[in-house]
Amino acid sequence: MATNISDIGTVHLVCRDVGHAWNLIGYWLYGADRKRLLRCTRCESEREDTLIPRYGYTLKRRYIYADGYLNDKGTVLDKSDYRAELLDRVVVADERPRD
Numbered sequence: 001m002a003t004n005i006s007d008i009g010t011v012h013l014v015c016r017d018v019g020h021a022w023n024l025i026g027y028w029l030y031g032a033d034r035k036r037l038l039r040c041t042r043c044e045s046e047r048e049d050t051l052i053p054r055y056g057y058t059l060k061r062r063y064i065y066a067d068g069y070l071n072d073k074g075t076v077l078d079k080s081d082y083r084a085e086l087l088d089r090v091v092v093a094d095e096r097p098r099d
Contacts, residue, residue, distance in 0.1 A: 005077060005085045012069045013089070015043045016082040022047065033059060045069055 008016075015021075020040040028035050036049040043066045050060040071077065 005081060007068075008071075008082070008085070009043075009068050010086065010089055011043050012066070013082050013086040015040060015045070015069075016079065017086055020045060020047070040066075043069060 021042050022038040023041050025037040025039050025046075027037075030050060032053075034051045034053050036051055038047045038049070039045070040047075045066045046064040048062045048064065049058050051057065052059055
């Protein structure tokens with residue numbers, strides 16, 4: 001767990017700023033429900049959803065965060081704090097980037 005914002009990895013800051021880039025890993029049976037596993041292509045955190053097949057509703061969602069993603073308990077930071085730290089680390093181009 002990170003004790004200071006400067007201890008958070010750059011990849012984790014990107015996910016905290018723009019959100020995770022989820023990749024579908026697969027589905028499996030869970031009683032009468034279904035489970036779905038997604039993994040972030042950047043930070044490798046995982047999201048496990050419990051779904052109700054008949055209606056497509058999400059019954060439950062759980063996250064398994066990659067090492068270094070979480071802050072110490074009691075540390076409350078706003079999304080803008082992560083973004084400001086990220087902007088201090090990245091190289092900013094003079095013009096709009098191309099693919």
